[in-house]
Amino acid sequence: MTSLSALTLPDHTQLPESDGTFVKNWQEHPQSVLLTDSISPVIEALHPDGHYCIGQDLGIYWRLTDPPEKGATAPDWFYVPNVPATLNGLTRRSYVLWKEYVAPLIVIEFVSGDGREERDRTPPSQGEGGSVGKFWIYEQAIRVPYYAIYEVTKALVEVYHLVDNAYQLMQPNERGHYPITPMGVELGIWQGFYPNAELPWLRWWDAEGNLLLTGDERTKVERQKRKRIVEKLRNLSPEQLNALGIDPEMLD
Structure with a gap:
């Protein structure tokens, strides 16, 4: 009989972060909340009518397939301008391009x-078992x-801009950030604590x-x-x- 002391249990680096369905990297949820919380005042100023949508792991249906879910992709975070927050009084269960157009x-x-x-970048005609590459979907199908693309383990973010129907890898500015011009903000890596973990988080800056x-x-x-004001006043x-x-x- 093997004793407990003889067992070698796997640690967090040896266990899978995702099984391809519902198991997620623990950091994904706080990272999504961080992006949404900090950008909300900017988005609300851009859309005083409230017509915008922010999705987190929400399916985007870009083609009709059988089964239907093969025609969808679920980005970790995305923002759609100029669309109502609800449809017929209901929150979206997914974002359907052939109904929304935006x-x-x-x-x-x-x-x-x-x-x-x-x-x-695998296109539909070459996808094994009907699979299509995410990069191709965002570039050629959804546009x-x-x-x-954010990699916390490398403290890295790559940003691509669609130019003449093809993605071009953007170069960072003098601050090491990537301007998202239509939003008036920049995207980059910030090293710090949120909420209680020090990591290279993906964050927004203003222009x-x-x-x-x-x-x-x-x-x-x-x-x-x-506090600083009160301290100054106490000296009077x-x-x-x-x-x-x-x-x-x-x-x-």
Whole structure:
């Protein structure tokens, strides 16, 4: 009989991150939330009527097949401008191109394997068992203007721009970011803690290079500002505070 001490149990580097169906890399959910939370004020300003859609692991149907799911792809994150948030009062169960007609402006894939799936350019006629490469789908079928491939293990993001019906690999600007011009933002890698893990996260910046903060981060910044103001006020005399119309007891 083999004792427990003799067993060699696999650690997290030896276990699969995905089985191809529902098991996900644990980081995918917080990464999607980070992208959506921080970009929301920008998107809301672009669409005051609320006509936009942000999808996370939501199926995009780009062709009709049997079975139907073979005609869909599910990006880890994508944004579609100028479409209503709901259809007939219901949230979308998927995004159907032949009903919507508007393609996503940007699609982002989070690499869990070696990246071959996200860079697969296999067209329908050559796909083994009817499979079609993701890269080909976004470039030639859906025609997504911007396609980003994010690899956390390499602290890397590749961004492709659709030019003359073909993807061109974008070069980063002087800040190491990739401008997504129609959105007025930049995409790049940020090393830091979110929410409690230090990793090279994929994040947004504005066109001036300022990091777009999440709601929690904005709250923390405001608290720090208020704290600094209170500390400065406490250094003033009661007479100076009264001249400013501030009750000294409010600073306690």
